[in-house]
Amino acid sequence: xxxxxxxxxxGTNVRVAKVDESGNVLQVLKEETEAKQGPEHILSKxxxxxxxxxxxxxxxxxxxxxxxxxxxxxxxxxVSNNLxxxxxxxxxxxxxxxxxxxxxxxNDVNVAGLGEALQGAGKDNRxxxxxxxxxxxxxxxxxxxxxxxxxxxxxxxxxxxxxxPHRPARAGLNTGATESEMSGPALTRKASEALQRPIAHAxxxxxxxxxxxxxxxxxxxxxxxxxxxxxxxxxFVVDPDIFVIGGGVxxxxxxxxxxxxxxxxxxxxxxxxxxxxxxxxxxxxxxxGAAMLPMAYIK
Amino acid sequence: xxxxxxxxxxGTNVRVAKVDESGNVLQVLKEETEAKQGPEHILSKxxxxxxxxxxxxxxxxxxxxxxxxxxxxxxxxxVSNNLxxxxxxxxxxxxxxxxxxxxxxxNDVNVAGLGEALQGAGKDNRxxxxxxxxxxxxxxxxxxxxxxxxxxxxxxxxxxxxxxPHRPARAGLNTGATESEMSGPALTRKASEALQRPIAHAxxxxxxxxxxxxxxxxxxxxxxxxxxxxxxxxxFVVDPDIFVIGGGVxxxxxxxxxxxxxxxxxxxxxxxxxxxxxxxxxxxxxxxGAAMLPMAYIK
Numbered sequence: 001x002x003x004x005x006x007x008x009x010x011g012t013n014v015r016v017a018k019v020d021e022s023g024n025v026l027q028v029l030k031e032e033t034e035a036k037q038g039p040e041h042i043l044s045k046x047x048x049x050x051x052x053x054x055x056x057x058x059x060x061x062x063x064x065x066x067x068x069x070x071x072x073x074x075x076x077x078x079v080s081n082n083l084x085x086x087x088x089x090x091x092x093x094x095x096x097x098x099x100x101x102x103x104x105x106x107n108d109v110n111v112a113g114l115g116e117a118l119q120g121a122g123k124d125n126r127x128x129x130x131x132x133x134x135x136x137x138x139x140x141x142x143x144x145x146x147x148x149x150x151x152x153x154x155x156x157x158x159x160x161x162x163x164x165p166h167r168p169a170r171a172g173l174n175t176g177a178t179e180s181e182m183s184g185p186a187l188t189r190k191a192s193e194a195l196q197r198p199i200a201h202a203x204x205x206x207x208x209x210x211x212x213x214x215x216x217x218x219x220x221x222x223x224x225x226x227x228x229x230x231x232x233x234x235x236f237v238v239d240p241d242i243f244v245i246g247g248g249v250x251x252x253x254x255x256x257x258x259x260x261x262x263x264x265x266x267x268x269x270x271x272x273x274x275x276x277x278x279x280x281x282x283x284x285x286x287x288x289g290a291a292m293l294p295m296a297y298i299k
Numbered sequence: 300x301x302x303x304x305x306x307x308x309x310g311t312n313v314r315v316a317k318v319d320e321s322g323n324v325l326q327v328l329k330e331e332t333e334a335k336q337g338p339e340h341i342l343s344k345x346x347x348x349x350x351x352x353x354x355x356x357x358x359x360x361x362x363x364x365x366x367x368x369x370x371x372x373x374x375x376x377x378v379s380n381n382l383x384x385x386x387x388x389x390x391x392x393x394x395x396x397x398x399x400x401x402x403x404x405x406n407d408v409n410v411a412g413l414g415e416a417l418q419g420a421g422k423d424n425r426x427x428x429x430x431x432x433x434x435x436x437x438x439x440x441x442x443x444x445x446x447x448x449x450x451x452x453x454x455x456x457x458x459x460x461x462x463x464p465h466r467p468a469r470a471g472l473n474t475g476a477t478e479s480e481m482s483g484p485a486l487t488r489k490a491s492e493a494l495q496r497p498i499a500h501a502x503x504x505x506x507x508x509x510x511x512x513x514x515x516x517x518x519x520x521x522x523x524x525x526x527x528x529x530x531x532x533x534x535f536v537v538d539p540d541i542f543v544i545g546g547g548v549x550x551x552x553x554x555x556x557x558x559x560x561x562x563x564x565x566x567x568x569x570x571x572x573x574x575x576x577x578x579x580x581x582x583x584x585x586x587x588g589a590a591m592l593p594m595a596y597i598k
Contacts, residue, residue: 069570078570127450141537148442150538151426152570160568161535162528165463174531174566229461232473236460237440237536239449267473269459271368271377271451 005050006291007064008108011035011082014042016049017284018059019291023119025284027053035082039089047098061102061294062095065111065286069153075105078153104293108286109156110147112246113140114296115289121244121278129240130280131158131231134247137179141238146296159183161233163226181226184249190219202248206255224256228263235268235275246280253279304349305590306363307407310334310381313341315348316583317358318590322418324583326352334381338388346397360401360593361394364410364585368452374404377452403592407585408455409446411545412439413595414588420543420577428539429579430457430530433546436478440537445595458482460532462525481525483548489518501547505554523555527562534567534574545579552578 075092113130122128137159159179167176187202208216368377374391412429421427436458458478466475490498507515
């Protein structure tokens with residue numbers, strides 16, 4: 001069975017895994033990124049980690065998932081808050097030369113989407129749209145097992161889509177942007193404002209609504225409308241076979257998801273109502289998805 | 300040079316053309332569709348028309364562009380107001396057997412988008428988004444010279460995307476749907492209402508605004524905002540290299556397009572501001588695009 005190397009490079013930790021073509025994680029290594037020590041320190045650390053995987057020489061290729069917009073063609077980071085020293089560094093080229101293997105890079109959301117499309121809830125579907133609703137809101141489009149990352153690595157930045165132009169602009173995003181309205185922190189903020197006391201996280205809002213709190217119920221109803229409108233907007237552009245939804249907010253999905261799907265169906269054309277919906281199912285979508293990058297592109 | 304057969308099948312007329320791989324239309328035949336006479340009549344007419352093209356036996360394949368959602372995998376019409384008798388008929392299979400050539404079908408907007416992507420304003424770009432603003436509003440996504448038609452042939456139905464959920468629902472579309480707000484008839488309707496006299500077409504609205512009419516100017520400003528918001532929503536999903544814009548409303552583009560592009564840039568992330576914008580440039584995008592369908596898929 002073929003094996004691939006996946007690298008999940010974040011601002012705090014870097015993890016390196018060996019994954020087989022069925023998505024089984026065979027081995028994982030984890031170290032601190034130590035981002036402040038500069039590109040040479042970080043990248044040579046990753047090289048050592050890869051070289052310490054069992055039988056790494058026989059892996060087919062290397063995939064990296066990194067937060068923020070990635071130039072997938074050039075194999076470079078475009079924008080990054082957590083890894084500023086690596087912006088523009090030819091990371092993919094360096095690893096290609098060092099290991100003499102194919103190397104692919106994409107952002108963490110795209111990589112998770114690829115993992116879910118190939119090995120998770122989206123498996124065996126031709127067009128998969130992965131959406132994560134968490135601290136941020138982001139998406140990934142996978143068509144015939146390949147990511148469509150966009151001309152500038154910005155495909156899937158649906159967090160900045162305008163859900164309602166009459167709502168305020170927040171945190172550098174557009175007026176009524178998806179992420180400002182639907183993310184976990186957005187729900188927590190709205191709930192704290194409406195209830196005039198601190199709400200710990202989005203899960204608490206959904207619990208309060210379930211217990212009958214009127215203000216919480218109203219916020220949850222608005223959230224369902226927003227969610228359905230976002231999904232319909234994406235569907236009118238790409239018309240997927242399946243939406244796979246992940247992210248922390250989905251931990252409370254029993255409180256909203258069925259209604260979201262029903263409202264989505266009322267917003268689309270009859271021919272689009274049979275789209276499937278699934279919760280993300282991989283425990284390690286970022287790590288598995290990173291390893292799937294070379295699998296998706298070497299064929 | 301390789302040649303392809305394009306069929307532009309509408310409710311009123313059917314046109315059949317021989318097109319070379321550079322997009323030159325070498326020969327065109329046109330007849331009335333006579334849609335009411337049923338599938339056998341229409342399809343055998345098209346077969347005769349194709350067979351009367353010079354040297355049709357040596358063409359590489361056949362492509363059909365037809366209005367409305369198409370099941371591109373099965374080669375059937377899903378929904379059609381103008382050709383109801385052909386819904387569900389295995390058109391592509393019939394022509395495949397009859398001519399022993401590859402046959403591909405897609406909707407008229409996708410086909411026009413493919414034509415513009417391969418031979419028109421989008422040529423040599425990796426990700427092309429084609430948008431037509433005319434009687435309707437529709438789009439087409441072309442990635443690496445292939446159409447992404449969607450799971451149900453509904454990709455690009457951006458006319459039903461919600462631009463502003465606080466505006467009314469019209470004609471079976473969503474509240475504040477793009478097509479109800481931005482199409483030629485929508486602009487004409489809004490102008491007639493605002494000015495309280497009949498306005499003939501969208502071009503007249505733009506002329507009145509250019510002459511300083513305050514109500515017309517306000518409508519045109521709203522139109523520019525709507526247009527920019529639509530483009531940003533599409534870009535957050537697919538991040539194209541270029542937007543190619545066609546359709547009748549673009550005849551007045553000197554009155555709005557520069558501002559639309561500027562407003563679009565204010566709505567997207569810095570890395571997306573270098574997207575190119577171009578007016579559609581083919582005289583016969585539907586016919587050329589239909590002929591390009593087999594070119595896009597036989598390789």
